[in-house]
Amino acid sequence: MPDAQEGLFAAVDALLEEAAGTLPPPGERVxxxxxxxxxxxxxxxxxxxxxxxVADWEAARKEPRPPKRAAYIRLLEGLAARHPVPEPTAAPTxxxxSE
Structure with a gap:
C-alpha cells in the first residue's frame, strides 16, 4: 500500500510543479x-x-521537464523581475x- 501512495504523491508533486509557473514565449526567454x-x-x-x-527550450523545440522546468522558470522569473519588458513609447500625435 505505501508504494501506491508514493506513486500518487509523485504524480501530485509533478502536477504542482507544472502548475507552479508557466514559461514565457520563446522570444521572451531569449x-x-x-x-x-x-x-x-x-x-x-x-x-x-x-x-x-537551452537552445531547444528557447526555440520551443522542446519543453523542460521536472525538475529542470521549475528551475528554468525560477531563473526566468528572477530575470523578468530585474529586466521588465520596456513600455512602448507612444508615437507623437x-x-x-491645416485647412
Whole structure:
C-alpha cells in the first residue's frame, strides 16, 4: 500500500510543479537571458543540461521537464523581475491638418 501512495504523491508533486509557473514565449526567454547578460552555456551549466538543450527550450523545440522546468522558470522569473519588458513609447500625435 505505501508504494501506491508514493506513486500518487509523485504524480501530485509533478502536477504542482507544472502548475507552479508557466514559461514565457520563446522570444521572451531569449530576451530575458540576454538582458541578464547570460549565455546559453551559463544557463546550461547552472541547470546541468547541454547548451543545445537551452537552445531547444528557447526555440520551443522542446519543453523542460521536472525538475529542470521549475528551475528554468525560477531563473526566468528572477530575470523578468530585474529586466521588465520596456513600455512602448507612444508615437507623437501629428499636428492637425491645416485647412
Amino acid at each position: 530576451r530575458l537571458r540576454e538582458a541578464g547578460s547570460l549565455t546559453q552555456a551559463q544557463v546550461a551549466k547552472a541547470l546541468r543540461v547541454r547548451r543545445e538543450t 501629428p499636428p492637425p491638418a
